[in-house]
Amino acid sequence: MEVLLPDTRGQRKLKSLLFISLFVGNIAADCSKPLGLDNMVPTSETLLKNDFPNGSEVTFECGNGYNKDGGSGTSKCLNEIWTEPDLICKKMDCGQPEALANMRFNIPAGTLFGSTIFVFCDGGYQIAGLNYKQCISSGWFGNALCEIVSCEKPSQVPNGRNSWKVEENPKYKEVIHYSCDDGYTLSGPSSITCSSNGQYSSQPPECIAALSSATSSTISATHKDTAVITSSPAAVSTSEQDEDIETLSTNKNNGAVALPLTVALVSVAAVATVVALFLYKFQLRRKGSYDTREDLKPELLHFQNL
Template sequence: MEVLLNACGQQRVKRLLLLYLFVLKATADCPRPQGMGNMVLSDKTLLMNEFPEGITVTLECVNGYLADTGSGIITCIDGKWTELDLTCKKKDCGLPTPQPNMSFNTSDGTLFGVVITVVCDKGYQISGSSFKQCYARGWLGRAKCEIVTCDEPSEVTNGRSSWDSQDVPKYGEIIRYTCNEGYTLIGKDSIMCSETGEYDSSPPECKGLLTPLPLTTMPMTTDRITTKIVTPSTTPAQEASTLTAHGEKSTTTGTAPTVLPSVQDKDNLAIDTTKYIGDTPVGLTVTVLTVLLAVIIGIFLYKFLLKRKGSYDTREDLKPELLQFQNL
């Protein structure tokens, strides 16, 4: 009987001892540490399942941040973790790698996560992304500044341009124009490819100029022959001048008539191509002389037709003038 009591008591004591050891061990382990803010557990710590008394673990800065101060190591003591001394700061990507004809707007800084704008020089345009962003590995975003180009210059009628390349003109290049012989250039003789991809002005034009007809004049003589063309409607009161031996012009009443050169006689067509208004000679062109001859011929044809119709012209209107010739 006593032996059975002793056996039961020993088993009870063993159970109590195991329970005490379990409770003691449970109270000594630390809970799994957690990341905070811009810090996370290291890869080694993430593989651990138990954190007994005295064990140490490491925390690290998250991607894009760098350790500023502290080691990031904590220790399990009496079921609690020691205070974390690690501080992290954002990574600074610095200025992007310089590229030809490119600059960057870094007014927002160059720290992790910031976005900067790509700026090309005058006459260049962005090819690719127009911005870059700072990541943990550095700047991401490909950009390139390419020179601005214009369309091929337009051809000019009756002229030519100086552009003979197979490529299109680039920013700042100048195209010059010249006209063919006999044509005059109207407008600017050159155009330039601007930063907008357009030319700074329109191409010029090549226009031909009319060549004036040469004036044909007869040599001037010392004698002047002044004639008066009399038409059927002319009356003696309208006569303004008479013939003189050496071209001296007589004066009559009324306004000064316009003296026109005419035919001296039918057989001898001696035409002086100089007429006089006052004392000033004025050259007549070939066209004017042709018109005058046509008028004279028309007058003769008119009289000839009157005779053919049987009309009888008493020429009473010419008697005063004929009397003047008889008195001479």
Template sequence: MFYSNSWTKCLICLIFITGGNAECPKPQVEGNVVLTNDALLMNDFPEGKEATFECANGYLKEQGSERITCTSGKWSTLKLTCKKKDCGAPRKIPHLTYEFEEGTLFGAAARAICDKGYQLMGSSYRQCYAIGWSGRPRCKVVTCDKPPEIMNGTITEKPGEELPEYGGVIQYSCNEGYTLIGNKSIECNEDGEYNSLPPECKDVNDIPLKPTATISITTTTTVPPTIRDVNDIPLKPTATISITTTTTTTVPPTIRVSGRNNGVGEHDTNAATGNAAVVISVISTVIVALIIVLFKLYHCYKRKGSYQMGEDPSRTEESLQFKNN
């Protein structure tokens, strides 16, 4: 009987002791904190046991303790706070800039942009990860094709590279006896093309002459009117004939040609001067012919006389008799 009472008392004490030291449940994580690997491997959390936390990937500790303690079956409050990692600006690369529309914190993306005349190699976007910015873009200068050769001419100046780079200029000149048609230089653009076609070298004798002067001659002649034989009627002009002649002549220009070593000379213009003299002679002949025609027209109008005025012959005879009396 004595032994039974003793075992009962011990059992009651054990129940009270076990009830006062209850275990805590597994800690729960929230926000940007997580349990450490050691805490994840634990299966039970008895009275007084500690659990440790750390910031999630891409976050850094800002303040507070990483530990909590199990007390009477409950965990203490976690004081740890974390903030996003800041990747900062990427390392500077020649001819490359970035646009930071989302900032530089963890998870943000930055756009890579090359300067004019340069081409982007690699991804155009970089993202801020826990270990830093992703990717390594770079900018490569744009190049044009090998500069074309021209007939009867040479390249006098070009960049040192086999393929001209953006902004590179190629200079041309023509051989002696040829003149340059077009731009004497071409430039490599940002799109990898030249800004114009290469020039041409033409034989000076094959270049057509273009009009450079116009001679205009205007002649106005007044034909005298028919004169009536009446003393009290004043003389008035009755007809005017105006003739305008415009002649366009081609005066050959002086042609300049580029020779070796970029020398410049003048083409012989003796033949052109002779042609101008012939044209002036023809113009003079035309003016003389016009004067003769106008003179004949004048006498023609004078002979017609009274017919143009519509006079009656019988009335004219009466008028003569009256004057004689």
């Protein structure tokens, strides 16, 4: 009768196969190192690990610019796949930025993480620094100031002066006054203003020499003579006719005045003669040698002739 001995070689092969299958199965069940998602990342403790066998757990947290709004952040390795973390992350809100003096903002897309706003200054002010701000994890990024606009120092004018006496340049809305030395007058505006664009409201005036009265009269006469010379022949002829008429009128008036004057002189002479005749008769009476007819005859004849 034969006795069957167990096949120890086959058993050994079976054990080897079982061991290899178990080893391969264990290797295949491990998960790779977890990666960050859109708005969350593995914690620092998770990133320090090297092995992630099947069934192990890791923790996620909200990334920069996001705040936790619920959940634990735990993820589990199941058959080489990480489960979705039960964590809710929402974008942080930087809030309304603080506006400094003479500053305004344009906010086209809100104030959440990643948003950009633009900086503007009031009239007469200009931006110093960045003209925008961006919401980052630490708050608003970008420094900006609104500085007042300044103009260049006003220029000096010959034979005059301006009122600006300080070292700093004139600023927006500041006014510079001009005046002239003795004997000169201003030609142009007496003051200029620093405008919002950094330019003056107008060019500085000029100081020109003042004209004396004699010079003014000479210039006026020169202009008058020039006007006569350059007049048309018809105008000259008319002027000459007016002068002739005026001369005739003057001569006529002089004749009218001369006739009454001559009559008056003759009348005075006649009165003087009569007075002299009576005086003469009075003297003859006193002497007693008066002849009524013969002596007075020549004088009477002379008076009648007058």
